[in-house]
Amino acid sequence: MSASGAFLEVTDLHAGYGDARVLHGVDLAVGRGEICAILGPNGAGKTTLLRALSGMVRVRGGVRLDGMDLTRRPPDALARQGVAHVPEGRGTFMPLTVEENLRLGAFTRSGRRRGRAAVEADLERVCAYFPVLRARMRQAAGSLSGGEQQMLAIGRALMLRPRLLLLDEPSLGLAPMVTEELFRIVRTINEEERTTVVVVEQNAHLALGVAGQAHVLESGRIVLSGPAERIRADEQVARSYLGYRI
Numbered sequence: 001m002s003a004s005g006a007f008l009e010v011t012d013l014h015a016g017y018g019d020a021r022v023l024h025g026v027d028l029a030v031g032r033g034e035i036c037a038i039l040g041p042n043g044a045g046k047t048t049l050l051r052a053l054s055g056m057v058r059v060r061g062g063v064r065l066d067g068m069d070l071t072r073r074p075p076d077a078l079a080r081q082g083v084a085h086v087p088e089g090r091g092t093f094m095p096l097t098v099e100e101n102l103r104l105g106a107f108t109r110s111g112r113r114r115g116r117a118a119v120e121a122d123l124e125r126v127c128a129y130f131p132v133l134r135a136r137m138r139q140a141a142g143s144l145s146g147g148e149q150q151m152l153a154i155g156r157a158l159m160l161r162p163r164l165l166l167l168d169e170p171s172l173g174l175a176p177m178v179t180e181e182l183f184r185i186v187r188t189i190n191e192e193e194r195t196t197v198v199v200v201e202q203n204a205h206l207a208l209g210v211a212g213q214a215h216v217l218e219s220g221r222i223v224l225s226g227p228a229e230r231i232r233a234d235e236q237v238a239r240s241y242l243g244y245r246i
C-alpha cells in the first residue's frame, strides 16, 4: 500500500514519443478494486497514459502498484505484476483460434505457463463471463464480430488473473447494445474478482455509468478529477463529452 493508501499511484508522470512530449506531470490515485474512467478529447494522451502504465512508453515520474515501485519496468515485468493491457484495436492474433488466443494469456506471475488444470479452470472462468467465446473456441479470431473480438481481448487479459486491467476504448466501432453488454461484464468482473480497472473511453455515458472515480485529461494534464457522479454533473463535461447542457 502506498502512502496515500491507493492501489495504483501515479505521481508527476511525464511520457512521450522521442521529442514529442505527451504527458506533462499526471497524478492519479486509484483505490484497490475500483473502476477509474479516463475521459478527454482526441489527442489528450489517454492512450499514452495506459501505455505508460503497462511499460510500453518510457516515462519519468512515479508508478506504484500496491506499494511496489514499477516505474520504467518493461511490459513483461509489469505483466508479471498483474498488469494486463487491452489496447485500442484489441491486439488479438487474427489467424489463431479463440482458444489459442486465450491460452497465450495463461502465464503465471513468475513468467512460466500455468499447470494444465489451472489453465483449464481459467478458460472456464473466462467463458463464464463471455459464453459466446465457448461457442467459438475453434474459430479463427479474425472470423469473429467486433464485439466478440473485444470480448476475446478482455478474456485473454483475464487469463493473466490481472490485478490491474487497462482497457483502451473498448466500445470502439461497436453497436450500442454490444458496448452496454461489454461494460456490464466488465463491472461483473470487477465485482467478482476485485480487479482494479482503468478504462479510457470516448463513450462517457457508459464509462461514468460503471466507474467510481473519473479523471478528465486535456493536453497531457489531468484537469478534473472526482467521483463519477460529480464529474457527470460538471457542466463542461456534460457539454464536451455527454452531449447536453446542465
Ligand SMILES: Nc1ncnc2c1ncn2[C@@H]1O[C@H](COP(=O)(O)OP(=O)(O)OP(=O)(O)O)[C@@H](O)[C@H]1O
Pocket (backbone or CB within 6 Å): 017, 020, 022, 040, 041, 042, 043, 044, 045, 046, 047, 048, 049
Ligand atoms: N506512436 C506514436 N508516435 C508519436 N506520436 C504519437 C504516437 N502515438 C500517439 N502519438 C501522439 O501523442 C498524442 C497523444 O496521443 P494519444 O493516442 O495518447 O491520445 P488519446 O487521448 O488517446 O487520443 P484518441 O482519443 O484520439 O485516441 C497525439 O498528439 C498523438 O499524435
